[in-house]
Amino acid sequence: MDQQKQRVIQEYVPGKQLTLAHVIANPDPMLYTKLGIEEANALGILTLTPTETAIIAADIATKAASVSIGYLDRFTGSLVIVGEVAAVGMAIEAVGAFLAEKLGFAAAPLTRS
Numbered sequence: 001m002d003q004q005k006q007r008v009i010q011e012y013v014p015g016k017q018l019t020l021a022h023v024i025a026n027p028d029p030m031l032y033t034k035l036g037i038e039e040a041n042a043l044g045i046l047t048l049t050p051t052e053t054a055i056i057a058a059d060i061a062t063k064a065a066s067v068s069i070g071y072l073d074r075f076t077g078s079l080v081i082v083g084e085v086a087a088v089g090m091a092i093e094a095v096g097a098f099l100a101e102k103l104g105f106a107a108a109p110l111t112r113s
Contacts, residue, residue: 064094
């Protein structure tokens with residue numbers, strides 16, 4: 001039987017989007033070890049396009065609540081913030097509101113686990 005290999009082509013099409021906005025309350029300490037960041041009560045995870053928006057989001061988050069930047073990658077649009085559960089949630093909500101209202105972004109709803 002002749003099996004052909006399938007090839008998948010992924011295409012990156014940047015839009016103005018906050019595609020993921022999630023709070024992990026009381027994560028397993030192993031997550032911090034794997035991420036190489038300091039432990040806190042919560043992790044906030046955001047994914048944004050265009051990818052440089054992660055810089056803007058980090059600025060908004062740290063000004064909106066008492067959170068720290070755990071990880072920021074302007075090349076992939078990934079941002080992880082750390083802090084108390086309520087502060088992380090407040091920071092992510094502030095990022096979503098600013099991007100939607102001021103910059104016309106489509107914003108994902110805040111989810112929690």
